[in-house]
Amino acid sequence: MLATLVDEPFHRPGWVYEEKYDGYRILAYKEGREVTLLSRNAKDRTETFSEIARAIATLPERTLLLDGEAVAFDRKLVSRFQLLQQGDRPSVYAVFDCLYRNGRDFRNEPLPVRRDELEEAIGDTHHLIPSRRLDADGKKAYREARKKGWEGIVAKDASSPYCEGRSTKWLKVKVHQEEEFVVGGYTPPAGSRTHFGALLLGAYRGSELHYVGKVGTGFPQKTLASLYRKFQPLAQKDSPFVFPPREKGATWLAPRLVAQISFHEWTDDRKLRQPVFLGLRDDKKPRECVLPEGK
Numbered sequence: 001m002l003a004t005l006v007d008e009p010f011h012r013p014g015w016v017y018e019e020k021y022d023g024y025r026i027l028a029y030k031e032g033r034e035v036t037l038l039s040r041n042a043k044d045r046t047e048t049f050s051e052i053a054r055a056i057a058t059l060p061e062r063t064l065l066l067d068g069e070a071v072a073f074d075r076k077l078v079s080r081f082q083l084l085q086q087g088d089r090p091s092v093y094a095v096f097d098c099l100y101r102n103g104r105d106f107r108n109e110p111l112p113v114r115r116d117e118l119e120e121a122i123g124d125t126h127h128l129i130p131s132r133r134l135d136a137d138g139k140k141a142y143r144e145a146r147k148k149g150w151e152g153i154v155a156k157d158a159s160s161p162y163c164e165g166r167s168t169k170w171l172k173v174k175v176h177q178e179e180e181f182v183v184g185g186y187t188p189p190a191g192s193r194t195h196f197g198a199l200l201l202g203a204y205r206g207s208e209l210h211y212v213g214k215v216g217t218g219f220p221q222k223t224l225a226s227l228y229r230k231f232q233p234l235a236q237k238d239s240p241f242v243f244p245p246r247e248k249g250a251t252w253l254a255p256r257l258v259a260q261i262s263f264h265e266w267t268d269d270r271k272l273r274q275p276v277f278l279g280l281r282d283d284k285k286p287r288e289c290v291l292p293e294g295k
Contacts, residue, residue, distance in 0.1 A: 001067070001097070001163050003154050003170035009142035010173075014159060016111065017141035019132040020152035020172055021094050022079045023071035024283055026052075028093065030064035033057050037070075039283035045070070052093040055127040062102050064121060067162075068095035068131065078149050081260055085279040095122055096131035096154075099162055107162040114162065146175045176262060178278070182209060182286045183257040184240045186231060187216075188249040194221070195228035199259060199277065200245060203291045208242040209255055210291060212270065218277030227280075230257065258284045266292075 026045060029036045035053045037045040046053045049070045056064070070091050072083035083089045098118035099107050106114050115130070122128040134141035138155055145153045152174035160169035185200040198216035202209040219227070234253040244252075258281045264274040270291070 001170060002166040003172040004166055004168050006171050006173055008173070009139050009153070010155070010171075011138035012155070012157075014157065015138065015155050016136070016158050017134045017138050018096060018154050018156065019094075019134065019145065019150050020154045020174070021069040021071045021131070022081045022151040022178070023069045023084050023094070024049075026068060026070045026093065028052070028056055028064070028066040028068070028095075030056050030059065030061060032062065041283055041285060043283060049091045049093070051091050051127050055093070055125050058125065059121060059123075061121055063100060064102075065098070065100035066093075066095050066118060066121070067097040067099060068093050070094075076149065079151065081278050090127065093128050094131050095128060097162060109161065111156055111158045111160065142173055142175070149175075151176055151178065177265060178260065178262045179203075180258050180260050180281050180284050180289050181212060181272075182240075182255045182289050183231075183253060183259050184209060184211070184255050185247070185250050185252040187214065187247050188251075193224070195224040196231070196251075200241075200247065200250060201259065201261065201272070201275070202241055202255065203289045204287060205291045209240050210270070211241040211243060211245050212291075213272040213275060214245070214247070215259070215261055215272070215275040215277050217275075223277075230280075255286050258282075258286055258289060 025040045027038045035056045037049055037053055039045050071079040071094050072089040072091055074080050095118050098114050101117050101121055106117055119130050134144055141153050155171045157169040181201040181203055183199050184202045187197040189197045198214040200214050202211050231253055236252050236254050239252045240255040260278040260281050262276045262278055263272040267273050
């Protein structure tokens with residue numbers, strides 16, 4: 001079940017509000033002592049988040065299917081995607097739904113029932129936490145998220161079942177502008193920079209990839225080198241953008257990599273203002289990176 005993005009915070013009776021985490025969406029399967037962690041696009045992440053897998057394996061449930069997000073927290077207990085990629089902090093599974101437990105299917109049950117099941121299932125287990133519930137008033141919950149520096153909030157209709165795909169029964173409101181974009185090329189390095197200067201980013205409208213700007217910050221030296229190695233097999237003669245930017249010496253890439261980018265705002269000419277590179281997302285498909293409505 002995927003949340004639909006909305007622009008403004010709101011309050012609705014019968015809805016609950018939770019912290020929106022900045023990590024990897026993960027489905028966790030347990031059968032006996034065997035645990036499998038899968039990303040949104042069904043990639044096996046069991047070894048990547050082995051701490052989480054081992055924690056789930058200790059649970060007494062015979063069978064279990066949980067939905068949540070693998071995250072890493074900074075010292076202020078704010079989830080940071082960069083920390084998760086760097087591996088500098090322990091990974092934690094923030095669980096927000098329980099779909100199956102001990103042979104029972106809870107997908108058609110309302111959210112409070114599923115919430116009770118997940119809290120009973122994970123108990124007080126290291127590396128496993130229930131998603132953080134916020135104020136019952138949606139606008140107050142948003143102000144709390146903004147004050148604490150969280151990514152945003154997710155509002156959920158408490159009466160709704162768990163549905164496959166994207167739903168308007170779960171709505172997300174972001175505090176910070178952060179999106180995924182396709183990497184369509186890079187510029188040559190300048191000054192003391194090595195490997196490349198900036199990444200050329202795009203998003204789809206229909207079948208066309210539109211250029212939305214370039215990002216040249218957020219790259220430690222180690223990241224520059226590892227990204228450059230990933231780029232080489234993807235180099236191609238022609239620009240993947242429908243309207244290529246005029247970048248002297250640009251190297252064009254096949255649009256197969258997705259980058260997570262934070263930015264201040266969209267400009268009037270549909271470009272990113274003050275973008276910062278956070279990391280690559282291998283759990284997102286390039287075609288999922290689409291221009292927002294009105295952009």
